[in-house]
Amino acid sequence: MTIRRPTEGPEKDVSDWWKTAIIDMEPGKIAYHGYPIEELIGNVSFTQMIWLMVFGELPPQNKAALLDAALMSAVDHGPQAPSIAIARMASTCGVGLNNAMASAVNVLGDVHGGAGEQAVALYQMIDNIAAEKPLTFQDAVTEGLSEYKELHGKFIPGFGHRFHPVDPRAPRLMELVAEAKASSVVEGRYLDIALEIESQLASSKGKPIPMNIDGATAVIYAELGVPAELARGLFCLSRSVGILAHSWEQMQQGGRNKGPIPRDLLWTYDGSARRAVKKSD
Structure with missing residues (x-):
């Protein structure tokens, strides 16, 4: 079978049905955003x-180190975290x-798993207020907090x-963000906003x-230019490590x-008291 990439005609329309700048792949060739896989490996x-996969470019090592710290710091918080508890319960049901x-991962939503995305959005809102209005930095943070509470409640x-x-x-x-700011790796605007909050x-x-x-991870994501919605996806990647570890451990423990x-x-049952079913006439 010959595999090819059409360049014209109806077949080109079919090939164009899915378009991606992420991966270029054909027999004997794999490249991500133009980088051959064999050069990336190692x-x-x-x-x-x-x-690289998300932003399309290889990051500077110092920025990658900040992202790495954010990802590794949030991998797990024990079986009291709903996502971890669900992973362990699912493992005892005989699934893979x-x-x-x-x-x-499916329960990482607005309440459990969404706070990082929400914090990035809050920081960015305050940053926009500080840039657009003639306010002191402290007043911009105050106004941003007030606006956020009006939109989303007191939390x-x-x-x-x-x-x-x-x-x-x-x-x-x-500490790591402060060091990066001192070395001009990041600007530190969002660090300052978070500390003022x-x-x-x-x-x-x-x-x-x-x-x-x-x-804290939201500060890093915001400093690195990560959009708020993408921050939740990165958290899901991070927490997946703990989810994997607990799933595997539970499988070894059995149950x-x-x-x-x-x-x-x-x-606790707080419904109706025991009662008889009335027979119909």
Whole structure:
């Protein structure tokens, strides 16, 4: 069978049905955004490859290192995280790794998994306000927070954590961003915005509301020019590592049909009392 790429006529219309600038592939040839795969192998890291696939260019090593830190820092948060718990439960149902992973990734939505995207959008909103209005930096952050609350409610994504008084991942990531800013790898605008949000939240609440992993990775994504919606996709890539690890571990541990609570405990029932079915006349 001869495989070819039509250049004219009706067959060209068929070939044009799908268009992509990502991969050029034909027998004996694979290239991503113009780079031959054989040259990429051994010279480009997985994180650099993610950047190339998404943005179309190979990243500078220092920017790739920031992306790598963001991706590795959010891989897992234990079985209390719904996505991880679902992965483990699915594994006890006799499905394969791909099924368990898909089940878990499918729950990474607005509430569980969406805060990073939302934080990027918040930072970008504030950055636009600061650029367009004659306000001090602090007032621009205040106005941005107010607008965000009007649109989305009082919850500010990326700050505070239900388990950690201080999320241990966030300060280290901010150290890396600060170092990158000092070396002119990134501008640091979004770092400054996030730190000012943290300060204003502490003042308004009367107690610290520290940045969490979502707020910290959002700083990195925003500094690297990642669109807000794409930030969620990157988080899904990151969390997939933990999902894979927990799915595999559960398969090794065994167990069948494990639900969300042990079998000797029953859920709370708050419906109608026991009642008889009335027989019809």
